[in-house]
Amino acid sequence: ILGRTYEYCLSMFAEQEGKRGGEFFTPSCVVRTLVEVLQPFKGRVYDPCCGSGGMFVQSEEFILSHGGRLGDVAIFGQEANPTTWRLAAMNLAIRGIDGQIAHGDTFHNDRHPDLRADFILANPPFNISDWDGDKLTEDPRWVHGIPPKGNANFAWLQHMLARLSS
Secondary structure, three states: OHHHHHHHHHHHHHHHHHHHHHHOOOOHHHHHHHHHHHOOOOEEEEEOOOOOOHHHHHHHHHHHHOOOOOOOEEEEEEEOOHHHHHHHHHHHHOOOOOOEEEEOOOOOOOOOOOOOEOEEOOOOOOOOOOOOHHHHOOOOOOOOOOOOOOOOHHHHHHHHHHHEOO
8 A cells, every 4th residue: 555655646746747757757557568568477677767666566566466476576777866766765665675776877877787687667768868978989788889979769779778688
């Protein structure tokens, strides 16, 4: 009940924040759809821009609703905003979910460089233009070409591909 109340409060706060609220909260119907398509029953789940941790909560709820156990997946995430990072940690803690949620900029301070995840669930902040891409022209994650400096979309996709297992 506490977890659902927390999610409700996050959604109401995100709604009040308007566009800024999308930085930390993806609507639960979108998250549920992503989880149901990927069906992360076992393995490593990663979100490189985890916001308040909704992808992880929905993954665990999916597993439980299909007869699995809490902890059947290992959770890895990263969040740049320190307040949102704390929201994610609290969101997982009040539900008894263990996870490795790191604080830091995913592009410039990748806290899971050796991770190879079985599932990547993410709703990155697409179309950000101030991501300092010009400082990452030699980054080994850019195997499909250097992302444009003024738009991080291609960088997000390549980062996720670099963290995905075979």
